[in-house]
Amino acid sequence: MDDVVVLKTENLTKHYGGVHALEGADFEIRKGEHVAIMGDNGAGKSTFVRQITGVEQRTAGKVWLYGKEVNFAGPLDAREAGIETVFQTLALADDLDVPDNLFLGREKTFWNFLGPFRFLDYKGMRQATLAGLNKTGVKIPNIRNSIRNMSGGQRQCVAIARTATFHSRLTIMDEPTAALGVQETAQVENIIKTLKDAGEPLILISHNMRQVMDLVDRIIVFRRGRICANLKKEETDGQDVVAYITGAKTQAEYADAA
Amino acid sequence: MTDTSHGTGGLTFDKTKRSWPNEMNILFALIIIVVIFEIMGQVLPYMNDQSFLFDTRGRFDSIFNEARLKIIILQVAIIGIIALGVTQVIITAGIDLSSGPLVAATAMIAMSFAQTELVNGNPNPKAVFGVWAMDLPVLLPVVVGLLFGAMIGAINGTFVAYFRIPPFIATLGMFLILRGIALWWTEGRPVSFPTEGYKFLGSGMMPVVWFLSLAAVFHVILRYTVYGKHTYAIGSNEEAARMSGINVKRHKVMVYMIASMLAAFAGVVLSAKASTAQAGMGEFYELFAIAMAVIGGISLTGGRGSIIGTVLGAMVLGVIRSGFTFVKLDGSYQLMAMGGIIIAAVILDQYRQRNRA
Numbered sequence: 001m002d003d004v005v006v007l008k009t010e011n012l013t014k015h016y017g018g019v020h021a022l023e024g025a026d027f028e029i030r031k032g033e034h035v036a037i038m039g040d041n042g043a044g045k046s047t048f049v050r051q052i053t054g055v056e057q058r059t060a061g062k063v064w065l066y067g068k069e070v071n072f073a074g075p076l077d078a079r080e081a082g083i084e085t086v087f088q089t090l091a092l093a094d095d096l097d098v099p100d101n102l103f104l105g106r107e108k109t110f111w112n113f114l115g116p117f118r119f120l121d122y123k124g125m126r127q128a129t130l131a132g133l134n135k136t137g138v139k140i141p142n143i144r145n146s147i148r149n150m151s152g153g154q155r156q157c158v159a160i161a162r163t164a165t166f167h168s169r170l171t172i173m174d175e176p177t178a179a180l181g182v183q184e185t186a187q188v189e190n191i192i193k194t195l196k197d198a199g200e201p202l203i204l205i206s207h208n209m210r211q212v213m214d215l216v217d218r219i220i221v222f223r224r225g226r227i228c229a230n231l232k233k234e235e236t237d238g239q240d241v242v243a244y245i246t247g248a249k250t251q252a253e254y255a256d257a258a
Numbered sequence: 259m260t261d262t263s264h265g266t267g268g269l270t271f272d273k274t275k276r277s278w279p280n281e282m283n284i285l286f287a288l289i290i291i292v293v294i295f296e297i298m299g300q301v302l303p304y305m306n307d308q309s310f311l312f313d314t315r316g317r318f319d320s321i322f323n324e325a326r327l328k329i330i331i332l333q334v335a336i337i338g339i340i341a342l343g344v345t346q347v348i349i350t351a352g353i354d355l356s357s358g359p360l361v362a363a364t365a366m367i368a369m370s371f372a373q374t375e376l377v378n379g380n381p382n383p384k385a386v387f388g389v390w391a392m393d394l395p396v397l398l399p400v401v402v403g404l405l406f407g408a409m410i411g412a413i414n415g416t417f418v419a420y421f422r423i424p425p426f427i428a429t430l431g432m433f434l435i436l437r438g439i440a441l442w443w444t445e446g447r448p449v450s451f452p453t454e455g456y457k458f459l460g461s462g463m464m465p466v467v468w469f470l471s472l473a474a475v476f477h478v479i480l481r482y483t484v485y486g487k488h489t490y491a492i493g494s495n496e497e498a499a500r501m502s503g504i505n506v507k508r509h510k511v512m513v514y515m516i517a518s519m520l521a522a523f524a525g526v527v528l529s530a531k532a533s534t535a536q537a538g539m540g541e542f543y544e545l546f547a548i549a550m551a552v553i554g555g556i557s558l559t560g561g562r563g564s565i566i567g568t569v570l571g572a573m574v575l576g577v578i579r580s581g582f583t584f585v586k587l588d589g590s591y592q593l594m595a596m597g598g599i600i601i602a603a604v605i606l607d608q609y610r611q612r613n614r615a
Contacts (some may be wrong), residue, residue: 074503075500075501075502076502091502096491104498104502105503117484
């Protein structure tokens, strides 16, 4: 495996008033690696993601992306730096079509001197969308249909197709299959495998043990706002992971989290 | 309706038919209403076979009754200008109730900078300011009016976006404040005797020229620019827009400012057309403007609607008003019919949405 560290956090901490949602998280993901984050509800998984994607501002700690320290003021900053996130709540606008949603907030434009009234390059966005969909193997007969007319799985694929369209340097998926049926889940998992084959690094948050065991190289377990285990897939199994999630076990190096 | 039987599992997307644009339905309704009045002209015994739309008396060099066509659009043009702005506000899932009083307040203020010094050789009896404000170039009162509108819009937008006051409440408050300002400006006295240049802004078919050219501009802006795309995105899913990095608050302030500047411009045109400004002007304009957008197929929950729809909605109201005069039914019936049509438009639209989903 490539030895480039894609993302590294040190002592990442988030307090909401008196609630310590995330406490001293040290995390690392390398090029080509797929890492799962697991943990009970409220363990700090989504909080962790919100800190590294700039959706919220961290209380303390440092974040490096490809060796460069970063401080994202907002989600757009994180995107521009190459972190593409598929959120738990689908961040899609129902009344817009597929290219509009893929490019929302970073449209291809021309006549940029017009400021907010600069014109949209619909053609360029459509072509880039088709290229991105091709790359992930998602088929959409008519990308100009509004998202409203699509099923949950189709919408999720659109959200995921963003990553492929923008050549992201790190993909984060927050429970991408939580609301999906069996076939749709299989489709999303196929896309994730495609990303793996392409060597794209991925952080996957999931409650689905089978999915995690199928897809990732490494599992990080969060408990009560702290990381309590860092497990290689080959050295663990479902029962073992559950033991860490529930608090029955804690790895020695994370003992202070117990 | 949709075919999901082919392909591998969820891998293939529904083939949904490209939907028939909503605007076509309104155009269709407009044609039906015109046909109804045309038939009434032929059938009603007291109408003496008059035609609603066509020139059967040979008064014009055209097959149409040009005078009626002009009246239909002229009487909705000024409210139509307001509706262009309200449409944008409603697309963001907001509402603007303050536009009618803003028309009055802007008319008073702008007209104060558009007065002539002498009326028939005597000093202007309605003068608001001294001689320094008399006979100014026409651009000045227009700029003053637009700046006032921009200020009101910025306040509306700030309350809605930054103080999180529901748009209905924020603009209802502004509704009363602006009526107050319109009365306070001259303590209730009308402002009259504008310069010729100012009068020209509202003379003849000028209101229609303003309405249709502004409609064209904002159609392009909403459909083809980043501003338009973000306006729809915010109304469709505000959270998604925020997560996509759109500055939702700043964008909303901009939308309310544009809407209020359009309403302010409507106030300028209205006072120019009437050659006077009065504090009671523009009564119910905000509601008629919203009605035009609603008939035009806008969704009050945001994300849907278009300038073309609103222009057609304005035409529907214009045709109804003109048609009722044509068949000699008085204003009371007109109001009842308009009310019915607004409700019918929404029912039809909901029915259509359900069938499509």
